[in-house]
Amino acid sequence: MGAHARSPAQPGTARVLLAVLPALPTLAAVAGTLLLFSLFLLVQGQPAGEALMLIAQGAFGSTFAWQNTLMRAAPLMLTALCVALPARVGLIVIGGEGALALGGLAAAMLAQRLPDTMPWFLATPALAVAAMVTGGVWIGAVGALRQWRGVNETISSLLMAYIAIALFKFLVEGPLRDPASLNKPSTPTLPEPFMIGALPGLDVHWGLFWGVLVCIAAWVFVSHSTQGFAMRVTGGNPRAARLVGLPVNSLALTACVLGGAAAGLAGMFEVAAVQGSANAALLAGYGYAGILVAFAARQHPLAIVACALMIGGIEASGSLLQRRLDLPDATTLVLQGLLFANLLAWEALGKPLASWRVSLQGAAQSAPAHQMEQSHV
Amino acid sequence: MSDVQSPIAVLLLSLLAGAIRVSTPYLFVSLGECLTEKGGRVNLGLEGILVSGAMSGYAGAYLTGSPWAGVLIAGGIGLLLGCIHGLICSLPRVSDIAFGIALMLFGTGLAFYLGKPFIAPQAPMLVSIDLGAWSASPQLHNALQVNPLFVIGVVLALALQWGLRSTRWGMTLRLVGENAESARAMGYPITRVRIAATAAGGFFAGVGGAYLSLVYPGSWNEGLSSGQGLMAVALVIFARWQPLRCLWAALLFGAAGALGPALQAIGVTSGYYLFNAAPYVLTLAIMIVNCRQDRTLAGAPGELSLTR
Numbered sequence: 006m007g008a009h010a011r012s013p014a015q016p017g018t019a020r021v022l023l024a025v026l027p028a029l030p031t032l033a034a035v036a037g038t039l040l041l042f043s044l045f046l047l048v049q050g051q052p053a054g055e056a057l058m059l060i061a062q063g064a065f066g067s068t069f070a071w072q073n074t075l076m077r078a079a080p081l082m083l084t085a086l087c088v089a090l091p092a093r094v095g096l097i098v099i100g101g102e103g104a105l106a107l108g109g110l111a112a113a114m115l116a117q118r119l120p121d122t123m124p125w126f127l128a129t130p131a132l133a134v135a136a137m138v139t140g141g142v143w144i145g146a147v148g149a150l151r152q153w154r155g156v157n158e159t160i161s162s163l164l165m166a167y168i169a170i171a172l173f174k175f176l177v178e179g180p181l182r183d184p185a186s187l188n189k190p191s192t193p194t195l196p197e198p199f200m201i202g203a204l205p206g207l208d209v210h211w212g213l214f215w216g217v218l219v220c221i222a223a224w225v226f227v228s229h230s231t232q233g234f235a236m237r238v239t240g241g242n243p244r245a246a247r248l249v250g251l252p253v254n255s256l257a258l259t260a261c262v263l264g265g266a267a268a269g270l271a272g273m274f275e276v277a278a279v280q281g282s283a284n285a286a287l288l289a290g291y292g293y294a295g296i297l298v299a300f301a302a303r304q305h306p307l308a309i310v311a312c313a314l315m316i317g318g319i320e321a322s323g324s325l326l327q328r329r330l331d332l333p334d335a336t337t338l339v340l341q342g343l344l345f346a347n348l349l350a351w352e353a354l355g356k357p358l359a360s361w362r363v364s365l366q367g368a369a370q371s372a373p374a375h376q377m378e379q380s381h382v
Numbered sequence: 383m384s385d386v387q388s389p390i391a392v393l394l395l396s397l398l399a400g401a402i403r404v405s406t407p408y409l410f411v412s413l414g415e416c417l418t419e420k421g422g423r424v425n426l427g428l429e430g431i432l433v434s435g436a437m438s439g440y441a442g443a444y445l446t447g448s449p450w451a452g453v454l455i456a457g458g459i460g461l462l463l464g465c466i467h468g469l470i471c472s473l474p475r476v477s478d479i480a481f482g483i484a485l486m487l488f489g490t491g492l493a494f495y496l497g498k499p500f501i502a503p504q505a506p507m508l509v510s511i512d513l514g515a516w517s518a519s520p521q522l523h524n525a526l527q528v529n530p531l532f533v534i535g536v537v538l539a540l541a542l543q544w545g546l547r548s549t550r551w552g553m554t555l556r557l558v559g560e561n562a563e564s565a566r567a568m569g570y571p572i573t574r575v576r577i578a579a580t581a582a583g584g585f586f587a588g589v590g591g592a593y594l595s596l597v598y599p600g601s602w603n604e605g606l607s608s609g610q611g612l613m614a615v616a617l618v619i620f621a622r623w624q625p626l627r628c629l630w631a632a633l634l635f636g637a638a639g640a641l642g643p644a645l646q647a648i649g650v651t652s653g654y655y656l657f658n659a660a661p662y663v664l665t666l667a668i669m670i671v672n673c674r675q676d677r678t679l680a681g682a683p684g685e686l687s688l689t690r
Binding site: 163 | 426466470473474475476477479480481483484485487488489490491492494495498608609612613615616652653654655656658659662663665666669670673674688
């Protein structure tokens with residue numbers, strides 16, 4: 006790379022390179038992950054090439070694989086926003102699992118109180134609001150503790166997630182348990198009219214549609230609204246943001262509440278479209294995988310949609326790996342961990358890339374100016 | 383009067399027993415984190431190292447037939463993972479907090495993957511020292527079964543307390559963590575010191591993990607650790623970066639962790655999950671009480687990203 010930085014590039018190549026440049030750390034991270042993962046399998050005498058093929062096949066190789074992937078991608082988009090929105094104001098929140106669990110529980114609890122005769126177009130929004138408020142309050146508390154008490158948000162959000170999970174298990178196996186659920190403690194099943202159906206022509210529930218829509222809305226909010234801009238300034242330099250009079254505390258709180266609401270909504274869809282009740286199957290780790298999705302997307306709401314598909318695909322391929330190669334189900338966890346570590350480690354490329362970019366920009370701009378001079382002569 | 387009957391006495395005894403039994407992993411991980419943070423870095427990945435240590439310690443003890451070999455293997459794995467954290471976080475633009483989260487996921491995934499064949503077999507356990515043989519009460523006798531790893535942890539806390547204060551090495555580490563600029567001016571290799579501190583911290587966390595699988599609860603399964611590695615980070619803040627205070631804090635956390643089982647022993651079974659959440663609530667409460675928005679924490683190393 007050093008050689009590139011020094012040699013003056015042709016204007017055309019310079020422009021192409023400039024376009025590819027921002028993607029370079031991510032590409033290097035993916036390549037590094039695949040290499041390390043293959044080595045990891047080869048050391049144990051496993052066929053690495055076949056395993057990678059199976060992952061691709063299990064993620065996107067058939068209609069069934071696609072449906073499995075999309076089912077997992079839907080909640081991941083929402084839990085990733087629980088990381089990406091607070092990241093806008095410079096907070097690292099990793100407790101989305103708790104907001105998802107309590108959001109789902111709130112939706113299941115409210116469904117018991119609503120009359121069965123209520124039409125779905127009133128009931129579903131009511132359940133969604135209950136879940137979003139619960140998730141928003143839970144993560145909002147993390148933001149409030151950070152801004153007003155200086156409590157580190159990364160640790161407190163994970164502690165809050167553990168507390169939420171304990172509360173969830175206590176309520177589901179205790180006071181809110183449906184006596185009919187014998188070996189799988191659950192809340193009472195949602196009335197049939199309240200269940201959310203599949204998207205037309207697909208076997209995937211409406212949560213996918215809403216996940217994509219919320220990501221687009223989040224993108225519009227963070228990059229095209231005044232408040233979103235103020236959040237970015239705060240994340241870049243909180244002291245400067247305070248100096249220019251931005252309401253740093255309420256911006257941080259808003260970002261946390263919105264993120265928590267997104268994760269809560271994911272819980273509502275898991276209850277009302279997949280599980281049918283709140284039970285331990287809700288704690289499938291979507292909150293934790295969402296952290297990886299958000300970091301892979303570099304906290305960009307639109308990139309989250311693509312990254313959720315990728316991570317959802319990796320998770321979906323687990324059962325195929327287990328069946329064909331007899332690999333443990335934690336194989337996909339190893340792959341995700343390697344990917345996460347690589348994504349962060351290759352950030353180090355940013356420094357040389359920045360200087361390379363400056364020299365490329367110089368090369369790309371020198372050409373038109375040169376031509377213009379000639380035409381005038 | 384050979385048996386303790388009163389429920390309060392039984393509860394207190396179980397809490398005491400629990401404090402000693404449950405505190406050891408907290409102690410080792412918090413000492414490791416304390417050492418890492420003294421150098422100015424945070425390793426949130428100690429949770430992943432703890433789980434990896436538990437798995438490799440169990441597997442090592444099973445394969446070699448010696449629990450102490452298992453403890454050393456667990457420490458070695460912890461050292462390796464700590465080294466990775468130290469090296470990668472020395473690269474420019476890599477956040478130690480974010481990489482810690484990645485290491486948490488990676489270490490856990492790796493342990494689950496490699497630990498699959500070791501869930502069923504029974505590995506040899508570390509034998510405890512019987513300090514309660516004089517007592518006629520079986521509960522007290524039981525409470526005073528002290529494991530050698532706990533004793534090692536106590537000695538380690540004392541040694542670190544002394545070493546950080548009074549040895550050349552300890553002073554260098556503290557200077558690097560307190561003010562990297564002046565350490566650089568005096569010609570100390572900042573990066574190398576930090577990597578060494580993180581690696582040593584990883585070793586301790588790995589040993590703490592071996593305690594989980596080889597002593598208490600004393601088996602390997604995927605639900606073995608429940609955030610002890612992460613709570614240790616909060617515990618270090620509570621202990622104000624003093625190794626000896628880490629010992630008292632670990633005992634307190636151990637007692638909180640023993641609250642659920644202790645209440646079960648006297649017949650309180652409802653709300654089991656809620657009482658098990660006691661350590662998390664305690665951690666959060668401690669952080670809320672100890673942190674302030676307008677000033678950095680007393681005793682915090684100056685270079686620490688965690689408290690900025």
